[in-house]
Amino acid sequence: MTYHKEPIRFGMVGGGKTGGIGKVHRTSAEMFDRFKLCAGVFSSNPEISLESALEWGVSPDRNYLSYDEMALRESERPDGIRVVVITTPNHLHSGPIQSFISKGIHVICDKPLTNTLEEARKIQTVVQGSGRVFMMTYCYTGYPLVREAKARIARGDIGSIKMAKVEYPQGHLATPIENTDQKQFQWRTDPARSGEGGTIADIGTHAYHMLRFVTGLKVKSLSAELKSFVKNRKVDDNAIVNLRLENDAIGLIWASQAAIGHENSLNFKIYGDNGSLEWSHTDPSKLWLFQLDSPKQLITRGSAETTIASRRITNIPAGHPEGYHEAFANLYLEAARAIYAVDNKLDIPSEVDYPGIEEGVEGMEFVFASIASSRQNCAWVNL
Ligand SMILES: NC(=O)c1ccc[n+]([C@@H]2O[C@H](COP(=O)([O-])OP(=O)(O)OC[C@H]3O[C@@H](n4cnc5c(N)ncnc54)[C@H](O)[C@@H]3O)[C@@H](O)[C@H]2O)c1
Known part of the structure; x- marks a missing residue:
């Protein structure tokens, strides 16, 4: 596919120099020269926002x-931004999404979609009627070997899926860290800002999206047990969710931020009636394939045996490590392809694969079904 020679002008809401994930977005967006940062309201603190703008070459004007002012003024400029990236705390996603979409600007938003299911459905209506590109940064599906697993499952390498298990353990909330001055742990454990779900929303949604992405199976119902291991914490920090999937398959998700010893140990194991596949974020250039009556196979990123699904997003030769930034950047490349197509009134090519508004709403449905189940003594709840 050909691109505009000009990089796509983008702006940011959140992601200032003292914020968390914003810098990963900025670096990944610009990694392959498809995007150029031009505007922003980078922080809730105006001084930090201005310092961030100056440091990153954004003109002070x-x-x-505020994001409303930014949406209005940028939409009036002939060289205004074409897409906005939203990396604010969860309760501050909905406002900017609606503001920028109403001005015809494409949106890239971090997960979870927002903090309440009601708000998520409202955003869905706004986005679906807009004709704008909307991408959720479920970044782990930007790893080539995650795409490889998806393609191999779809072509039947492990047969019919019987069970899918996704784990996402972290350990940084194992103590009451929200009682320190670290802002990102304060909002993450505050139901008014994070949403009623804690870990289930923060990283459970990543695990859920991964399971849906790789298996392609819909989830019919779930039974969840959400716990706060840390006393007096207002949201869950550990979640175990049993799933009933299509085709009589079953699933299991474990997400924890109080699992001492883990950093970002996202991993999956998918079992079919003919084989199984195993991948871990801690060693993302390796995918293990086990098939009945065959020796186990190690598939490495960029190697000859990989399929086009992973090769098309492999950026450097096999053996040189690719990591988190590249996975994030791969999603940005998918967004660039979609924005280019939409802005030129072309169809988005069928191979372009990125999580959109439906995946955002699905994540929210997963969170609130899990909360409902847990409150009813782990009762099965339909999705
Ligand atoms: N994709 C991922 O893997 C991933 C990883 C981390 C965080 N996230 C998501 O990204 C979002 C931000 O998380 P974080 O860890 O970076 O949080 P953070 O608290 O570190 O950063 C939030 C940023 O938003 C800014 N902000 C707050 N209110 C604002 C406003 N009204 N206007 C402009 N800026 C404002 C803050 O000043 C800060 O710079 C959350 O939704 C989180 O769930 C996603």
């Missing part, structure tokens, strides 16, 4: 005080 395009550093704004």
Whole structure:
């Protein structure tokens, strides 16, 4: 596919120099020269926002005080931004999404979609009627070997799926860290800002999206047990969710932020009636394939045996490590392809694969079904 020579002008809401994930977005967006940062309201603190703008070469007159002002003023400029990236705390996703979409600007938003199911459905209506590109940064599906697993499952390498298990353990909330001055742990454990779900929303949604992405199977119902291992914490920090999937398959998700010893140990194991596949974020360039009556196979990123699904997003030769930034950047490349197509009134090519508004809403449905189940003594709840 050909691109515009000009990189796509983008702006950011959140992601200032003192924020968490914003810098990963900025680096990944610009990694392959498809995007150029031009505007922002980078922080809730105007001084930090201005400092961030100056440091990153954004003209001070395009550093704004509010996202509404930014959406309006950028939409009026002939060289205004074409897409906005939203990396604010969860309760501050919905407002900017609606503001930028209403001005015809494409949106890239971090997960979870927002903090309540009601708000998620409202956003869905707004986005679906807009004709704008909307991408959720479920970043782990940007790893080539995650795409490889998806393609191999779809072509039947492990037969019919019987069970899918996804784990996402972290350990940084194993103590009451929200009682320190670290802002990102304060909002993450505050139901008014994070949403009623804690870990289930913060990283459970990543695990859920991964399971859906790789298996392609819909989830019919779930039974969840959400716990706060840390006393007096207002949201869950550990979640175990049993799933009933299509085709009589079953699933299991474990997400924890109080699992001492883990950093970001996302991994999956998918079992079919003819084989199984295993991948881990801690060693992302390796995918293990086990098939009945065959020796186990190690598939490495970029190697000759990989399929086009992973090769098309492999950026450097096999053996040189690719990691988190590249996976994130692969999603940005998918967004660039979609934005290019939509802005030129072309169809988005069928191989372009990125999580959209439906995946955002699905994640929210997963969170709130899990909360409902847990409150009813792990009762099975339909999705
Ligand atoms: N995709 C991933 O793997 C991933 C990883 C981490 C965080 N996230 C998501 O990204 C979002 C941000 O998380 P974080 O860890 O970076 O949080 P953070 O608290 O570190 O950063 C939030 C940023 O938003 C800014 N902000 C707050 N209110 C604002 C406003 N009204 N206007 C402009 N900026 C404002 C803050 O000043 C800060 O810079 C959350 O939704 C989180 O779930 C996703």
